[in-house]
Amino acid sequence: xxxxxxxxxxxxxxxxxxxxxxxxxxxxxxxxxxxxxxxxxxxxxxxxxxxxxxxxxxxxxxxxxxxxxxxxxxxxxxxxxxxxxxxxxxxxxxxxxxxxxxxxxxxxxxxxxxxxxxxxxxxxxxxxxxxxxxxxxxxxxxxxxxxxxxxxxxxxxxxxxxxxxxxxxxxxxxxxxxxxxxxxxxxxxxxxxxxxxxxxxxxxxxxxxxxxxxxxxxxxxxxxxxxxxxxxxxxxxxxxxxxxxxxxxxxxxxxxxxxxxxxxxxxxxxxxxxxxxxxxxxxxxxxxxxxxxxxxxxxxxxxxxxxxxxxxxxxxxxxxxxxxxxxxxxxxxxxxxxxxxxxxxxxx
Numbered sequence: 001x002x003x004x005x006x007x008x009x010x011x012x013x014x015x016x017x018x019x020x021x022x023x024x025x026x027x028x029x030x031x032x033x034x035x036x037x038x039x040x041x042x043x044x045x046x047x048x049x050x051x052x053x054x055x056x057x058x059x060x061x062x063x064x065x066x067x068x069x070x071x072x073x074x075x076x077x078x079x080x081x082x083x084x085x086x087x088x089x090x091x092x093x094x095x096x097x098x099x100x101x102x103x104x105x106x107x108x109x110x111x112x113x114x115x116x117x118x119x120x121x122x123x124x125x126x127x128x129x130x131x132x133x134x135x136x137x138x139x140x141x142x143x144x145x146x147x148x149x150x151x152x153x154x155x156x157x158x159x160x161x162x163x164x165x166x167x168x169x170x171x172x173x174x175x176x177x178x179x180x181x182x183x184x185x186x187x188x189x190x191x192x193x194x195x196x197x198x199x200x201x202x203x204x205x206x207x208x209x210x211x212x213x214x215x216x217x218x219x220x221x222x223x224x225x226x227x228x229x230x231x232x233x234x235x236x237x238x239x240x241x242x243x244x245x246x247x248x249x250x251x252x253x254x255x256x257x258x259x260x261x262x263x264x265x266x267x268x269x270x271x272x273x274x275x276x277x278x279x280x281x282x283x284x285x286x287x288x289x290x291x292x293x294x295x296x297x298x299x300x301x302x303x304x305x306x307x308x309x310x311x312x313x314x315x316x317x318x319x320x321x322x323x324x325x326x327x328x329x330x331x332x333x334x335x336x337x338x339x340x341x342x343x344x345x346x347x348x
Contacts, residue, residue, distance in 0.1 A: 004047070004314075004315050006335055007049050007050055007311075007314050008051045008115070008119075008294070009053070009299070009339075010295060010296030011053055011055060011131075011298055012038070012039055012052055013131075013298070013299070015057075016057045016059065016300070017037050018094050019087060019094060021036075026094060027097045028101075038300045038309075038311055039310070041102070041106065043310050044124055044312075046311070046312035047312040050125060051115060051124055051336075052125075052297075053127050053153050053224055055129045056088045056151075057130075058084035058085075058086075058087045060077070061079075073169040073174075074169055075159060075169050076159070077160075085135040095108065104123055106124045106126060107126065108127075110150050110347075111152075111347055112343045115127065127152050127347075128151045129155070129199075131155045132156075132157055132162065132204070133155070133156050134158075136164075140189065140192055143192065147196055152197070152343075153224070154189075154199070154200060155201035155202075155205070156182070156213075158204050163185050164186035165181060165205060166181065166205070167206065168204060172233070172234050174234065178206055180208055181208030181209035181211065182213065182216075187212065190216045191216065193217075197346065197347050198347070199222055199343070199347055201222055201224045202223045214245050219345075220246075220251035220252065220342060221245055223238060223242075223246065224296045226296070227255060227261045227280050230283065231276075232260075232262055232264055236256075247287065247288045251342070252293065252339070252342040253284055253293055254293075254295055254296020254297075254339075255293070256297070256302070257277070258298045259272040259302070259303050259304065270305065274307055277305070277320075290333060290334075293338060294334055297311075318335070
């Protein structure tokens with residue numbers, strides 16, 4: 001039997017799913033396993049999902065309408081800071097309760113040494129990420145609070161504008177060169193994140209914002225869950241010029257499993273063939289090198305190929321890559337080795 005590849009994943013939204021759950025005890029649901037969702041402790045153990053960047057994300061209110069998609073998609077309206085904080089605090093509280101109730105099976109990790117130690121003892125290694133900085137004030141006081149709670153990764157924007165910058169809409173087809181970049185407050189945020197050794201995630205930002213960060217940041221450029229624009233022309237995906245900048249900064253890209261960012265037609269379809277994931281990985285490795293590519297599943301935040309289905313199905317992807325001739329050493333890098341090395345270069 002082929003040994004499973006440990007996975008450290010670049011992005012998931014399980015905390016949002018648990019926060020929105022109607023269950024009386026989402027903490028117990030996560031720890032004991034449940035039918036819903038892509039990630040819980042049982043699914044993680046079944047698929048050798050050893051850890052990852054766990055997002056705090058503030059959804060737009062229902063009054064804003066459904067997420068706009070298609071060729072004419074526009075950004076959702078800005079989200080007030082107080083509303084954003086409510087969900088961020090709620091999601092963070094769920095994570096803290098999960099760690100406390102897990103008897104050591106889940107660990108919030110603040111540096112690479114803690115991640116590795118958790119993985120060695122078989123605990124789920126959680127690194128706290130915030131996707132869209134709406135909950136953070138212009139003076140960055142709340143950033144310090146989140147840092148103390150364990151935050152080590154930050155996306156300045158989701159696909160929505162805020163005081164720090166502008167995101168790309170869920171438009172298809174579309175270029176990432178849509179809208180403005182960082183504001184003055186966003187540039188300050190980048191500098192402070194560098195000082196605190198908080199990873200800056202470029203997955204949802206406009207191309208102008210990407211280049212603003214590239215000029216300002218002293219850290220490697222990272223897109224935790226983005227794919228190849230040449231294969232799927234979504235503005236959420238990256239161009240060859242962006243890949244070159246990421247490569248030159250010794251940064252990294254995590255492959256997004258969301259079918260709408262994989263498929264050439266941009267459709268959300270569960271019957272999407274895993275072969276398309278392989279095509280994106282081949283392209284990423286060609287442009288970035290085999291040391292700068294990993295996984296950024298977007299589990300619990302997107303429709304993923306049904307042959308994978310959840311964290312428990314991750315071995316299906318690795319078996320497919322083996323069949324395509326990927327050597328075990330490269331599979332180990334893609335699974336967790338590259339992320340651990342990147343985090344050592346960013347958060348320490």
